[in-house]
Every structure is written in C-alpha cells, then in structure tokens.
Amino acid sequence: xxxxxxxxxxxxxxxxxxxxxxxxxxxxxxxxxxxxxxxxxxxxxxxxxxxxxxxxxxxxxxxxxxxxxxxxxxxxxxxxxxxxxxxxxxxxxxxxxxxxxxxxxxxxxxxxxxxxxxxxxxxxxxxxxxxxxxxxxxxxxxxxxxxxxxxxxxxxxxxxxxxxxxxxxxxxxxxxxxxxxxxxxxxxxxxxxxxxxxxxxxxxxxxxxxxxxxxxxxxxxxxxxxxxxxxxxxxxxxxxxxxxxxxxxxxxxxxxxxxxxxxxxxxxxxxxxxxxxxxxxxxxxxxxxxxxxxxxxxxxxxxxxxxxxxxxxxxxxxxxxxxxxxxxxxxxxxxxxxxxxxxxxxxxxxxxxxxxxxxxxxxxxxxxxxxxxxxx
Numbered sequence: 514x515x516x517x518x519x520x521x522x523x524x525x526x527x528x529x530x531x532x533x534x535x536x537x538x539x540x541x542x543x544x545x546x547x548x549x550x551x552x553x554x555x556x557x558x559x560x561x562x563x564x565x566x567x568x569x570x571x572x573x574x575x576x577x578x579x580x581x582x583x584x585x586x587x588x589x590x591x592x593x594x595x596x597x598x599x600x601x602x603x604x605x606x607x608x609x610x611x612x613x614x615x616x617x618x619x620x621x622x623x624x625x626x627x628x629x630x631x632x633x634x635x636x637x638x639x640x641x642x643x644x645x646x647x648x649x650x651x652x653x654x655x656x657x658x659x660x661x662x663x664x665x666x667x668x669x670x671x672x673x674x675x676x677x678x679x680x681x682x683x684x685x686x687x688x689x690x691x692x693x694x695x696x697x698x699x700x701x702x703x704x705x706x707x708x709x710x711x712x713x714x715x716x717x718x719x720x721x722x723x724x725x726x727x728x729x730x731x732x733x734x735x736x737x738x739x740x741x742x743x744x745x746x747x748x749x750x751x752x753x754x755x756x757x758x759x760x761x762x763x764x765x766x767x768x769x770x771x772x773x774x775x776x777x778x779x780x781x782x783x784x785x786x787x788x789x790x791x792x793x794x795x796x797x798x799x800x801x802x803x804x805x806x807x808x809x810x811x812x813x814x815x816x817x818x819x820x821x822x823x824x825x826x827x828x829x830x831x832x833x834x835x836x837x838x839x840x841x842x843x844x845x846x847x848x849x850x851x852x853x854x855x856x857x858x859x860x861x862x863x864x865x866x867x868x869x870x871x872x873x874x875x876x877x878x879x880x881x882x883x884x885x886x887x888x889x
Contacts, residue, residue: 578878581727581753582638582683583802583836588829589638590872592840593807595852597628599637602842605854608867611874612638612685614806614839618648619656622672625680633682640685640729640839643673645701645710658689658702661710670714674721683725687756688714690731690806693741704744711747731756731806734784742787743795754804754837755797757784761810761821766848774813777821778828781805785832803834807841809851815858822862826869838872 576586591612594602599613613632617624629639645661646653660666677684691697692707702710711730718726732742734757746752759780762768789799810821829835840863844850853860867873 576878579802581802582685583754584874584878586878587870587874588826588835588872589837589874590867591638591640591837592842595842595844595854599632602840602853605860605863606867607864608873610637612640612837612839615639615641616644617641618644618646618653619661619666620647620649620669622669623676624673625676625684630680633680633684638683638685640687642687642690642731643714645689655701658706658710662706662713664713667717670717671721674718674723674726677718677726678721678723681725683727684723685729685754685804686718686726687729687731687806690756691733691758692745693732693735693738698738698741704741707745708747712751715747715751727753729754729756729804729806731804732784734758734780736783739784739787739791742797746795746797749796749798749801752801754802755788756804756806758841759805759808760841761813762849763813764811764848765845767845768849774817776828777808777810777825778831780808781828781832781835785834789834800834802836803832804837804839805835806839808838809841810859811849811851812856812859818856818858819862819865822859823865825866826871830871 578584589611591610592602593614603609615629633639646655688711730752759777761775762771763774792799841851842853844852853863
C-alpha cells in the first residue's frame with residue numbers, strides 16, 4: 514500500500530546516519546550500562562563520553578530515525594502539560610519536551626491551531642488526540658462512531674488534514690484515545706464502529722495529502738482490558754505506533770480500588786507482553802514502535818516517588834520497542850495529583866530521568882527527523 518511521500522523515505526535508508534552516539538544513547542547493544550549515565554551531557558563528544566562511561570573511545574553504531582519518527586538509538590521524551598503550559602513544565606523539568614500532547618475535538622476544523630503550529634515551529638513534535646466529542650459545544654458532548662464513519666464530520670476532518678499537510682512536518686495523530694476504557698467501551702459505538710471510524714479518518718486524511726500524519730493507536734494498557742484490544746485494532750496499514758498508559762494510582766481518591774503500588778515497569782509490562790506474544794494472532798504487528806502515551810504516579814512517599822520517575826530510563830532500556838514516553842502533567846482530583854510542579858520529589862525524579870542520555874537524544878538526531886519533511 515502506498516503510504517505517501519514521508520513514508521517513502523524508508524527506501525532511501527530510513528534517514529540512516531552512522532553516528533558516534535555513546536554519549537547520546539548509553540551503551541551500544543551488548544555493552545554493559547554505566548551507573549552514572551544521567552550526568553553525561555547530551556552532545557558530549559563521543560571520545561569524552563566513552564571515557565566517562567568506561568567504554569572504548571569512538572565506539573560507533575548506526576542510529577536511524579525512521580519515516581514515522583522512530584529513533585533506533587533512544588526514546589523521545591514528552592508530556593501533556595498542565596493547563597497547556599509547556600514552558601512551565603519544561604522549566605520544572607530543566608529540559609525541552611520532544612513531544613507535546615494536545616487535545617482537540619472531532620468537530621474542530623482548525624487543527625493544527627495556533628498553539629500546535631507554534632510548537633512545531635519551535636522544533637517540537639506535536640501529538641494531537643482527536644476526541645469523538647464536540648469541542649465547539651458546551652460540555653464537549655460525545656458523538657457516535659457511526660456518525661463519524663457516515664461522514665457527518667468530513668468537512669472538519671478534511672480541513673484538519675489539509676492543515677496538517679500544509680504544516681509540512683511529521684505530526685502524530687490519535688483518534689479517540691483509550692477506546693477500551695470502561696467509560697468509553699461500547700458507549701460511543703461498538704468496537705466495529707470504532708474501527709470503521711478510525712479507518713474513515715485515516716483514508717480521508719490520506720486523500721487530502723496528509724501523508725505526514727503519523728497514526729498512533731492508543732489504549733489504556735490495563736491488564737483487565739487486554740481482551741478488548743483485538744476488536745479495536747484498525748489494522749497494520751492504519752496504525753504506525755502502538756500506545757498505552759503506564760500509571761500508578763495508589764493513594765488516588767478517584768481510584769479507591771487501586772490498592773497496590775505499581776512501578777513504571779509493572780504498569781508498562783502487561784500490554785507490552787501481550788502485544789509481543791498475543792498480538793500477532795490478532796493481526797497486530799509486534800514490531801511497530803511503542804509510545805507510552807501517558808504516565809505518572811501519585812504521591813507514594815518522598816523517596817518512592819522520586820525513584821518511580823528516576824528509574825524510568827533504565828526500565829526503557831529493557832523494552833526495546835518503546836521509543837517515546839509522555840508524562841501526564843495534570844490532576845484528576847485534589848487527592849489524585851500527577852502534576853510535577855505540585856510535588857518536589859516527583860519534579861526531582863522527572864528531572865533526573867529527563868537528563869538520562871537514553872531519553873535526551875542530541876540535536877543531531879532530531880535533525881534527521883526534521884529532514885524527513887523536506888525530502889521527496
């Protein structure tokens with residue numbers, strides 16, 4: 514199937530570049546990891562980085578950034594920032610976000626809007642979740658999947674597609690995230706109707722020339738919901754990245770039945786293992802890149818909260834298909850707060866994690882991704 518000009522770049526070498534990236538992505542495959550990677554500056558010359566890590570100088574391996582923005586040498590780091598204020602989050606995190614999550618409605622024609630365009634101009638990757646809800650109406654009421662598949666919102670969707678195409682840079686798009694969640698599953702339509710609406714949107718975007726749209730299928734990843742995933746799968750030709758959440762919600766007053774504390778790895782693992790072992794039987798390609806669409810923990814104590822975040826890069830090194838992670842910097846209720854700025858230990862842990870070379874890819878790697886938009 515012709516995937517458009519951006520995806521066609523894979524044939525030209527998937528934006529491959531032989532680079533000396535010890536300092537950018539930790540030890541090459543097969544090498545032991547060093548204990549103090551976090552303090553290696555992201556653009557440290559390779560020989561200095563190798564010396565710091567105790568590895569042979571000028572250790573090289575090939576790093577690529579694919580046509581769908583999958584890096585082979587680390588993980589993109591991002592967030593859904595509190596009150597859309599990414600600058601405030603970046604100041605607290607002491608680094609820029611690679612990806613910023615935005616939330617829009619199916620009835621909004623102005624996607625990308627001013628904010629998304631501004632962030633793209635700054636070099637950030639934008640990921641927009643398009644909800645099956647009317648954001649132009651009070652209360653953002655839900656709409657049915659059937660109405661979307663039947664073309665009720667085609668005018669708005671075509672406008673979105675043209676806007677993304679005109680932006681001229683790779684742009685992550687999700688339709689109605691967490692369709693497997695109890696509050697949504699079989700509420701806006703059947704799984705079959707979700708799939709039909711997803712495919713309708715993708716086909717429409719492609720017809721309007723939005724080949725730079727990168728399609729991210731997002732689910733909760735909760736173990737109890739895994740048996741719902743096969744029916745919600747749109748098909749390999751309609752999905753570029755697979756995404757789910759990795760939360761700990763113990764102590765959250767909005768989740769009274771959540772009694773155990775889950776580490777980041779424990780939250781990530783069930784869906785990862787399911788995709789790798791059960792996915793192929795349901796037509797899901799386990800080699801697609803994975804994005805942790807949202808993650809975070811409630812306050813579980815000073816040391817525990819700090820470690821929950823600071824251990825993330827080492828966990829990611831053990832799950833090679835994960836190539837992007839986004840923090841959900843927000844709150845459900847005053848007793849269920851995930852905001853980095855509201856907890857000094859969460860902030861410090863997030864800072865430590867964000868400085869790790871594995872999730873702080875250097876500028877030269879980003880330039881590979883930006884080149885994708887300019888090649889035909």
